[in-house]
Amino acid sequence: MTERHISETQPLRKSLLRLCALVEENARRCVLAIRTRDREGAQRVIDADHEIDALEIAIEEHCEEMLQRNTLPAEDVRLVIGFLRINADLERVGDLSTNIARGVLAIGQYEQLVLPAEIVELAEGTLTMLTKSLDAFMHMDTEGARTVCQMDGEVDDMYRSMIGVVRDRIMAEPAMTERLLHVLSLARAMERIADYATNISENVVYMNEGRIVRHGRMHSHGAEATDS
């Protein structure tokens, strides 16, 4: 990257890094809220989401404004397109965090419901992926981004075994079905956050190498995540 290059896209990058911080903090609070069943923390997540939305819109407008300027060099165009995609992914992660927080509030009503240990594991795996993908973006680190893409499989496995655990428990205690379905939707949101983390990492590789890495995504939710 040349000097001029950095300076032109730098403000945009700064805003995006701020969005990263907001989104990561919310995701972390979610995981914390799941672990400690902290309803106050969950409420904080929901309250902070409007800030994420507002920043996302501002960044999108900034990106479009830059792309409309025809004078933008090819290198920058790629960068801005990458920013645009990551921006959208981050916003979706924010939304999913809000969903999770709502789920935690809903589960909070059932004092006796013991959350399966697997959900905490899944949440932590997802969080690690998200953090690593944001790290990769922060440092434009292709290697780091690649490791995140490889982690996606693990989280998928955790999610699948999670579904198994919940199904077994529903069979064992049919009265708990409604509550356990909440748990299931938490898990699903987590798994999708992991997908967006993969998307972000792929975009980091794209920005660095100008190559689109989207290898065989078979799951429907994966495809959906890619499109948004």
Add this chain to the structure above:
Amino acid sequence: MKKKRLFWQLYTSNFLIIFLALFAFTFLISGSFKNILFSQVSDDLKSRAQLLHEEILHFVRSDHANDLDAYCVDLGRRSSTRITVILPDGTVIADSERDPESMDNHRRRPEIRKAMDGQVSTSTRFSATLQQNTMYAAIPLLDRGSIIGVLRTAVPVREAEESVEALQWQIVLGGLIITLLAGLISLVISRRITRPIQRLKDGAARFAGGDLDFRLPVPNSEELSDLANVMNTMATQLQDRISIITQQHTQQDALLSSMMEGVIAFDTDERLININRSAAQLLKVDAEKVLGRSIQEVVRNVGLQRFVEDALASDTATEGYVTLVNDRERFLQVHGSILKEMGGQPIGLVVVLNDVTELRALENVRRDFVANVSHELKTPITSIKGFVETLLDGAISDREDAVRFLGIVSKQADRLNAIIEDLLSLSRIEQSSDAEEIVLASSSVYDALHAAIQVCQHDADMKHIRIHLNCESEITALMNPPLLEQALVNLISNAVKYSEEGKNVWVSAAQSKQNEVRLEIRDEGYGIEAEHLPRLFERFYRIDKARSRKLGGTGLGLAIVKHIAQAHHGNVDVTSTPGEGSTFTVTLPVNRGGGGEDVA
């Protein structure tokens, strides 16, 4: 542009000088050499002519033309000189080389013309007769003052020319040798000049590479030795300065890294210019890698990012709170102050981070404690007050009611008493352990466990709970037996209290490390959810308030256990699985010094 080597610079200039000198020298020398040679030849010719003058004059006067020619031929052969006699009208009357009849008129020849004017002169030119360069000398033949003819002598100048040429060749040859020599000398000189310069250069490169201990060798030439000395002094001064700077830097680093508070310095573009160890630990970043990066690229925390932006924008010191969300929430108190140059121009920002998480937690505990203690005391008092008032209002006359009410009053008074007892014993333990007043002695662990079980046996029997003791009698620990028994009673009675009927409680002790005994109380009771574990040992912390109060709990039992363990320089810990049971572990040192010192 490619730099020329010194040798070539020296050599070309040397060569040019030598070449020019040689050229001028050759030109001058060969000129004057030729002049000398030619004037010799011309003098020679003239004197020969003068010698022959009388003889020839005689022949011409007597008009013996044929004799004259023969004479000239003879003379010419003997003196290897061409002799020609010409009449004033230019007709050749005698010549030693050719037949005078066949020769053209010589009046126009320059030397002849001069001679006709009465001068003696010479001239050099190509002779058609001799087919080579020839020098001529002509003198007038004077007969009583009038010119009656001209006598001309001539010799080829080839010899003289050859001598000059030979000389020129010698000079050129010498010149070539000198040029070669000059090259050699230039090489030597340039070597002599460049070698010390090369050494200086190498030395300077070492300086530049940071090897300031190195000293340049001093060359013999005055200019270069001055240069070397100056450079050596420079290196010394640099070294001094660098060591001062390094020292200041280490001091500063030591100062910063020994600080408990996190310190981060930013420049005006929000880029990190310094971060101390505490700050790096707090923010979980690598201090080496983050320097020069902007705050947004280092910490993903909006609160801190905003604080830095605002602090940089404001002119005065700023203060605020920032929450970090990691495995748990951390609260940081942050101070920002603008760094200013001498001139008052802002050059950056220093941010001091103070982790107030524990402080906040303590504050919360204290606030909760006051609220709890008031609440705990108020409940029995309200109840006592209510029943006493009812009694005063007339219920006292109904004996049956009065007895029932007084029974409740008595029970509530007992509860009040229990709470106050617990609070008092808690503060006693706290005070005496603060003042190191608790007497610790090596005593049998088995005895303590046994005594504690005995106290709880009655309650256990009531619930058909069996208490198993597993402890070798020779295990000892440093303890104050009555206090430790109190703690163990609290733990065992909890185990009994929070288990269903017919379960088991295991009490065991074993030496786990060199200087550490672990006492374990395990039950098969309700268990405790993970979220409660961190606060379990706080005063009045109860999981299920209703159940605990029904069972006569005050919520102070575990707080007392913790304090007693600490007073023993030991520790208490808990693991639990909801629905399966809990295990409380007390670790105590076996003897003084070391071991079990990891007081929470």
